[in-house]
Amino acid sequence: xxxxxxxxxxxxxLGQTVNTDTTIVAKALSGLGxxxxxxxxxxxxxxxxEKAVWDALDRxxxxxxxxxxxxxxxxxxxxxxxxxxxKKLVLHQPSYDRLKEYFARGGLSENQIKQAMLPEGCTVLQxxxxxxxxxxxxxxxxxxxxxxxxxxxxxxxxxxxxxVPYLAKFQNAVIASHSVHVYGRGxxxxxxxxxxxxxxxxxxxxxxxxxGEMFVRVTAKAANEAEADAMCAxxxxxIRRRVGSFVYGVDVDSLEELVVRELxxxxxxxxxxxxxxxxxxxxxxxDVPGSSDVFxxxxxxxxxxxxxxxxxxPHETLEAHGAVSEQxxxxxxxxxxxxxxxDIGVGITGIAGPGGGTAEKPVGLVYIALSDxxxxxxxKRQPAGRMKSREWHRHCAASKALDMxxxxxxxxxxxxx
Amino acid sequence: xxxxxxxxxxxxxLGQTVNTDTTIVAKALSGLGxxxxxxxxxxxxxxxxEKAVWDALDRxxxxxxxxxxxxxxxxxxxxxxxxxxxKKLVLHQPSYDRLKEYFARGGLSENQIKQAMLPEGCTVLQxxxxxxxxxxxxxxxxxxxxxxxxxxxxxxxxxxxxxVPYLAKFQNAVIASHSVHVYGRGxxxxxxxxxxxxxxxxxxxxxxxxxGEMFVRVTAKAANEAEADAMCAxxxxxIRRRVGSFVYGVDVDSLEELVVRELxxxxxxxxxxxxxxxxxxxxxxxDVPGSSDVFxxxxxxxxxxxxxxxxxxPHETLEAHGAVSEQxxxxxxxxxxxxxxxDIGVGITGIAGPGGGTAEKPVGLVYIALSDxxxxxxxKRQPAGRMKSREWHRHCAASKALDMxxxxxxxxxxxxx
Numbered sequence: 026x027x028x029x030x031x032x033x034x035x036x037x038x039l040g041q042t043v044n045t046d047t048t049i050v051a052k053a054l055s056g057l058g059x060x061x062x063x064x065x066x067x068x069x070x071x072x073x074x075e076k077a078v079w080d081a082l083d084r085x086x087x088x089x090x091x092x093x094x095x096x097x098x099x100x101x102x103x104x105x106x107x108x109x110x111x112k113k114l115v116l117h118q119p120s121y122d123r124l125k126e127y128f129a130r131g132g133l134s135e136n137q138i139k140q141a142m143l144p145e146g147c148t149v150l151q152x153x154x155x156x157x158x159x160x161x162x163x164x165x166x167x168x169x170x171x172x173x174x175x176x177x178x179x180x181x182x183x184x185x186x187x188x189v190p191y192l193a194k195f196q197n198a199v200i201a202s203h204s205v206h207v208y209g210r211g212x213x214x215x216x217x218x219x220x221x222x223x224x225x226x227x228x229x230x231x232x233x234x235x236x237g238e239m240f241v242r243v244t245a246k247a248a249n250e251a252e253a254d255a256m257c258a259x260x261x262x263x264i265r266r267r268v269g270s271f272v273y274g275v276d277v278d279s280l281e282e283l284v285v286r287e288l289x290x291x292x293x294x295x296x297x298x299x300x301x302x303x304x305x306x307x308x309x310x311x312d313v314p315g316s317s318d319v320f321x322x323x324x325x326x327x328x329x330x331x332x333x334x335x336x337x338x339p340h341e342t343l344e345a346h347g348a349v350s351e352q353x354x355x356x357x358x359x360x361x362x363x364x365x366x367x368d369i370g371v372g373i374t375g376i377a378g379p380g381g382g383t384a385e386k387p388v389g390l391v392y393i394a395l396s397d398x399x400x401x402x403x404x405k406r407q408p409a410g411r412m413k414s415r416e417w418h419r420h421c422a423a424s425k426a427l428d429m430x431x432x433x434x435x436x437x438x439x440x441x442x
Numbered sequence: 443x444x445x446x447x448x449x450x451x452x453x454x455x456l457g458q459t460v461n462t463d464t465t466i467v468a469k470a471l472s473g474l475g476x477x478x479x480x481x482x483x484x485x486x487x488x489x490x491x492e493k494a495v496w497d498a499l500d501r502x503x504x505x506x507x508x509x510x511x512x513x514x515x516x517x518x519x520x521x522x523x524x525x526x527x528x529k530k531l532v533l534h535q536p537s538y539d540r541l542k543e544y545f546a547r548g549g550l551s552e553n554q555i556k557q558a559m560l561p562e563g564c565t566v567l568q569x570x571x572x573x574x575x576x577x578x579x580x581x582x583x584x585x586x587x588x589x590x591x592x593x594x595x596x597x598x599x600x601x602x603x604x605x606v607p608y609l610a611k612f613q614n615a616v617i618a619s620h621s622v623h624v625y626g627r628g629x630x631x632x633x634x635x636x637x638x639x640x641x642x643x644x645x646x647x648x649x650x651x652x653x654g655e656m657f658v659r660v661t662a663k664a665a666n667e668a669e670a671d672a673m674c675a676x677x678x679x680x681i682r683r684r685v686g687s688f689v690y691g692v693d694v695d696s697l698e699e700l701v702v703r704e705l706x707x708x709x710x711x712x713x714x715x716x717x718x719x720x721x722x723x724x725x726x727x728x729d730v731p732g733s734s735d736v737f738x739x740x741x742x743x744x745x746x747x748x749x750x751x752x753x754x755x756p757h758e759t760l761e762a763h764g765a766v767s768e769q770x771x772x773x774x775x776x777x778x779x780x781x782x783x784x785d786i787g788v789g790i791t792g793i794a795g796p797g798g799g800t801a802e803k804p805v806g807l808v809y810i811a812l813s814d815x816x817x818x819x820x821x822k823r824q825p826a827g828r829m830k831s832r833e834w835h836r837h838c839a840a841s842k843a844l845d846m847x848x849x850x851x852x853x854x855x856x857x858x859x
Contacts, residue, residue: 303728
């Protein structure tokens with residue numbers, strides 16, 4: 026089956042909002058094995074929306090709209106799509122009751138009630154995070170139409186819990202997809218290692234770059250999920266075998282999630298001392314719910330004075346080698362272990378740019394150290410050939426630190442290049 | 443003039459990449475006063491791309507494509523669009539020379555050379571951040587076609603430096619746009635305050651919500667930039683007057699940028715002690731280049747033990763009131779000022795969720811304190827009615843802290859509700 030996504034909202038065409046809805050829906054369709062051939066954005070304009078709906082229903086089997094289900098006058102997706110698909114809107118009593126409950130303390134205006142008006146005979150997709158329900162139905166021509174709300178916090182759970190199960194019923198085959206996440210080897214290098222695997226059509230294996238990391242997506246199509254999973258398993262194993270210790274996880278969200286999980290398993294705690302990353306490493310670790318069990322403390326020590334006073338970095342080290350040096354990174358990691366009492370300490374110092382670089386110490390040069398109180402390892406990140414942003418250097422330095430913690434916990438060489 | 447954007451790339455339809463290119467181009471068009479009526483995404487498929495180009499050239503004055511200019515076989519935008527627009531590709535010598543220079547150490551394959559093949563007679567848009575140049579030309583029917591590379595780090599500067607000036611020549615009128623940024627008053631509240639101003643058509647004033655803040659965009663159209671700016675000025679002033687001290691800046695990028703600037707102006711330094719925000723506040727401040735001049739140090743103190751040892755939060759305070767309390771926030775702010783020697787210290791403690799909430803101290807409850815060593819102010823953030831994410835609570839708490847620093851530096855009441 027072929028699908029298209031139509032996002033409705035003038036704010037998307039003014040550049041005020043990034044269209045993450047399409048990405049979220051695209052991912053879900055890909056997981057279902059449904060081809061998304063086309064994605065479009067139109068503003069809050071009946072004529073253009075109507076035209077786009079006709080085009081979509083003409084050329085695709087499935088139309089998924091995002092946005093325009095709310096209470097205001099701008100919200101005209103439901104009315105327009107229903108009309109174009111030949112459906113009448115009728116009051117959906119349970120949705121109306123939910124609205125009444127939501128607005129129990131007042132505010133249930135005529136506009137709000139409009140959200141409970143839904144295409145006759147549709148499957149209502151409940152909104153567990155907002156007031157506007159979604160809906161799904163088939164047109165007289167057998168085309169599937171699904172309407173989802175615009176705010177990603179409402180769209181994402183509705184899609185997952187209600188729209189995907191609705192669509193799955195139309196699929197004869199099921200898709201299973203697994204991601205093998207790699208740190209320390211780039212997309213091009215891994216693509217070479219698994220070249221033969223990427224030639225297969227079921228399961229497929231496809232390498233992707235992702236913010237200083239890469240992952241391989243393995244996808245199989247079969248009659249049921251167990252069978253599809255069983256087809257993926259040997260390919261995933263083969264990739265793990267070939268890429269070796271650079272594989273940090275399968276189907277994990279991020280390096281930080283993996284690190285928090287492994288710290289918990291090992292019963293160990295972590296502390297961080299950051300200079301150029303300025304709290305980004307601590308932020309990423311504490312993005313993970315429950316990280317408070319394993320994250321002892323973090324310090325952002327920009328000034329040399331603070332590096333000395335708080336972390337005990339020797340004045341002589343800073344004088345002799347500078348703040349951006351292997352020696353300072355080492356002293357920061359060792360200092361934060363002493364100061365915090367954590368099992369593992371990480372120290373990061375470098376030049377994130379855009380200013381502050383020299384020929385000897387260019388923008389992008391970062392030293393990252395890990396200490397367990399007994400041993401300390403220091404890795405050096407060199408700037409890549411191409412101009413990269415401050416954000417990029419900071420992100421990559423924090424990722425490298427996380428990977429060092431992972432390697433340490435797994436008993437691997439802490440810094441394998 | 444009416445424009446549309448066509449983004450080319452299968453990765454966008456698989457949900458692997460968020461389409462920020464469209465947002466970037468949309469913003470630029472909006473700044474030029476060009477209406478963007480339609481944005482679409484197609485995969486790396488000649489047939490569908492061709493069809494999309496024909497549709498676009500049929501209904502719009504300007505077509506801007508993003509992506510597919512690179513060296514690989516998947517990159518087929520230039521060939522397809524040029525053919526659809528009736529243009530031949532010819533070798534562009536300066537682009538070829540640039541490629542030779544870039545690949546001086548080897549690697550200039552046949553595929554790479556393809557990037558120097560450009561539509562005959564086009565204006566070449568130099569790529570200062572990558573190998574694939576863009577281009578701009580007019581079709582025989584007078585339609586404007588612009589092709590930009592996919593990576594945002596290449597697209598954004600090319601758009602700003604070369605494509606926008608190219609488009610500006612076709613515009614009789616110029617658009618000036620200014621944003622009045624507000625913290626502490628929501629979109630709905632400000633919309634009421636400036637209701638009459640939002641009714642005007644030139645200049646327009648439009649309120650927008652943005653991650654726990656809001657801004658009002660004032661836009662004027664005139665014969666030249668100075669005139670358009672002069673039309674905006676009194677409206678911007680009037681909004682400042684009505685919204686008062688909740689306006690934190692005009693045409694600033696973010697609260698953190700403003701705070702770093704104001705700290706520099708005042709010659710003051712800042713230090714932070716974070717619990718639930720876990721380094722996010724430090725990260726946001728150090729996102730700003732040059733923040734090292736004013737950011738003394740940051741601490742992420744999750745564990746009570748660390749709050750006591752590092753910040754000197756009294757054991758009795760933690761026992762009597764808990765880690766999430768006004769008293770603890772106060773002691774954290776005062777402790778970090780003592781510890782760091784900075785002029786201003788901020789302490790944040792709260793419950794970011796999803797776990798850890800109670801009836802008395804629900805998820806989203808955050809206390810934020812600011813101390814200058816003499817006086818300390820504490821603000822309390824209550825969770826809003828709707829379920830919000832961990833990310834949201836952390837972001838809003840960090841924003842509140844930044845706003846308190848701004849207010850302190852401006853001599854305003856530090857926590858005005």
